[in-house]
Amino acid sequence: MTFFNDVYGLCKQIPKGKVSTYGELARKLNTKAYRLVGQALRNNFYVDVPCHRVLNSKGELYGFKGSKDIEELNEKKELLEQEGIVFNNGKVLNFEKILFKFK
DNA sequence: GGAGTGACTTTTT
């Protein structure tokens, strides 16, 4: 679970009001397993990890809204709006501005 | 230990 753990750690590094992408996370971890990032978050969306701040490369939520099992994250999406992130048709406005890039 | 899986990304049609 080390990989997952790393993912969680990075997610926690995402400052409030900003978002990141699975690609960035994976790249930061020096891996191409983009899907693993999503998997990690999915298994651990119970934990205090701001997984809702992680979007896909297009800057929009992936799977959240479509799946019923994770419809709880729909509420988290609204949380993002509370943090200052604006959504438009499921997409994020000024995505590149609020995108948090890992170093 | 092998096969299946997935909140993705990139390339190709």
Add this chain to the structure above:
DNA sequence: GAAAAAGCCACTC
């Protein structure tokens, strides 16, 4: 430019 297909790696069953 949208839609489909393939590639990817770690984790679970």
